[in-house]
Amino acid sequence: MIEKTYAGTAVACTDEGYLQELAQWNKSIGTEIAKEESIDMTPKHWEVISYLQDQNKKGTALTIRSIGKSGVVSIKEFYELFPEGPLKKASRIAGIPKPVSCI
Amino acid sequence: MKNMLILGAGTSGTMMANHLNNRLSHDEWNITLVDKEETHYYQPGFLFIPFDIYKPKQVKKSIDKFIPNNVSLIREKINKIDKDQNKVFLQNGLELNYDVLIIATGTDIAPDEIEGMLGDKWQKDIFDFYTYEGAKNLRNKLANWKGGKLVVHICEMPIKCPVAPLEFAFLADSFFINKKMRDQVEITFVTPMDGAFTKPKASKELGYLLEDKNIKLVPNFNIERVDTENKTIIDYGGQEVEYDLLVTVPTNKGDEMVARSGFGDDLNFVPTNKGTLQTTVKDNIFAIGDATNIPASKAGSVAHFEAEILTENIMRYIKGETLNETFDGHANCFIETGHGKALLIDFNYTQEPVTGVFPLPNVGPLSLLKESHMNHMGKLAFKWIYWNMLIKGRHIPFVSSHMSKSGKDIEVKNEPELIK
Incomplete structure (x- = not known):
């Protein structure tokens, strides 16, 4: 774990930021x-970020597919x-965890 | 009499039938299982079939063999669940009433989700090894394959047994070395994740494996389509990877029955409470194993731990007691790395796989997150444990449904609250 400062605020980050x-x-x-x-x-970027944060709060695992079907953006966009x-x-910009597999 | 209805007689459904048969009063409850299949497959064995390590007949037995005498098995396709009427409709028109329903319908591959995948090259140049047929066909292909570009590929997450594709790549390396043709095969591992290993400890301990085995990695690849003409897979970002032989893990989806019943997410997985295993569909509907949307790995070991907790919760539900939110996402998996060695990983929702020993603290004999021959023997021995203990709902000695911290190199400062 590391501490980083963004926009004057110190925040706790993983080693991958x-x-x-x-x-x-x-x-x-x-x-x-x-x-x-x-x-x-x-x-438009912020619209996506806010969708990702909402899904994260609901405990839903995010996938490219679910974002494509979200109605917010297509996968291409x-x-x-x-x-x-x-x-x-x-995910990094949204402040939510990196999508991971089991190892 | 009350009715306990279990949909699906795979690993999870069979385990639940055995557990509940031991716990429910036979004077008060009928237990019924519904499944269209006649064969129970030992799915972890599919990985070994393409390399001729297991023969196809070693991974199948009759479905009836593991179902207790007091439990009725109905062999029929499921049409849909009517949650408002507490009824399940079968394809043959039969209607089953239930007091408590358990959904254990698992997940299956859906190659039709990716443009170009399910065409005339399917099972010719493009194979899966997540089905019995796929694994068998791939074995025949590999037996005579002259070499070229082997691409091992994951379409999208979540998939059943997330490490299996990597194990496939490792075993392929061994297989071609043993056939003295490794220099004629280029192995590439293509994944939508940002690496073959995505968690810090596993990356640190295991990062050497791909390099040692000369397996090329293409990360962050989200497939859009397969161009079978030019033997290329293409992702949404325009990246292209050429193949001569594509071994893919297609999109995994829950049963269509879930969609027909009017619930389930984009991929037909059932919305389920990750601690209690009660669905959010209705109080008397529970779900287990690959069929759920919980953020645990889709694996037999997870289903095994879930079954112990779900059994307790169903007993509590019947008595009108509050459910325990105790499932911690515990998973325990062997990972074949080739050349007679394997790794063992033990983890849960919050604790990433770490080094240490298992199952006895300070003793082992199995080592975590490290390659050993003993772990490989453990993986092979697991087939016996599966057929004789696991699906019969017998407790495996020393292995708790909650992840234990003892004997593991867990940093105390990051101690997750879910671990006992």
């Missing part, structure tokens, strides 16, 4: 993490917004 607690997240923190991922956030590994990048 994912927030430990969604409760510590705010939009300014999200914007700075997005910069590290070379992404300039637009309203999701890739355009968050190129190369969209689920991984978007």
Whole structure:
């Protein structure tokens, strides 16, 4: 576990840079993490982020398919917004855990 | 008389029938199982069939063999559940009333979910090993295959036994070395996840495996379609991987019956409380094993631990008591790494797999997250345990349904509250 400072706030992160607690997240923190991922956030990006956070609060495991069927974005659009590994990048910006398998 | 109805006589359903047969009063309860199949497959054995380590006949037995005499088995397809009337409709028109329903209908592959997969090359250049037929066909293909690009691929998560594709890649490396043709085979592992190992401790301990075995990794690959003409898989980001032989794990979906009943998620998995195993569909409907949407691995060992907890909760439900939210996502799996060695992993919802020994603290004899011959013997011995203990609902000595911390290298500062 490491501590990082985004937008003047110290937050607990995993070694891979994912927030430990969604409760510590705010939009300014999200914007700075997005910069590290070379992404300039637009309203559409935020719409996706907010969907991911809602699903995370419900305890639903996120998949590319579920995002494609969410009505928020198509899978193609999701890739355009968050190129190369969209689920991984978007999860990091959203302050939710990295999608993992069992090992 | 009251009716306990179990849908599906696979690993979970058969275990529940055995547990409940021992616990429910036969003067008060009828127990009925419904399944269309005649054969009970030892699914962990499918992995070994393509490499001719197991013969097909070693992984199948009659479904009836494991069902107690007091339990009725109805061999018929399930049409749908009517939760409001507490009824299940079968394909032949039969209607079954229930007081308590357990959904144990598992998951199956759905190659039709990916454009181009289920075409004329299916079971010719493109194979699965998650079905009995697929594993057998792949064995025949590998017996005569001249080599080329072998791509081992996961379409999307969640899948049954998430480590099986990796085990397949490891066993393929051994198989081709033994056939003295490893230099003619390029093995690539393609996954939608960000690596072959996604958790820190496993990545650290096992990262060497792919490199040692000369297995190429393509991570973050979310397949959009298969181009069978050019023998290429293409992802949504435009990435392409060429294959001569594609061994894929297609999308896994729950039974269509779940969709026909009007509940289930995008993939027909049943919404279920991850601690109690009661569905959120209705109080008297429970679910177990691969059929649920809980964030635990879809694996027989998980179903085994769930069965012990679900049995307690069904007994509590019948008595009108509050259910225990005690299922912790415990899983315990052997992972074949080839050349007569295997790993063992033990983990739950919150605790990632760690090093240490199992099942006896400080003794073992099995080592966690490390390759050993003993673990491989454990994996092979598990077939006997499965047929003789596990599906009959017998408790496996020293192995608790909750994950134990003893004998494991768990960092205390990160102690998750769910672990006892």
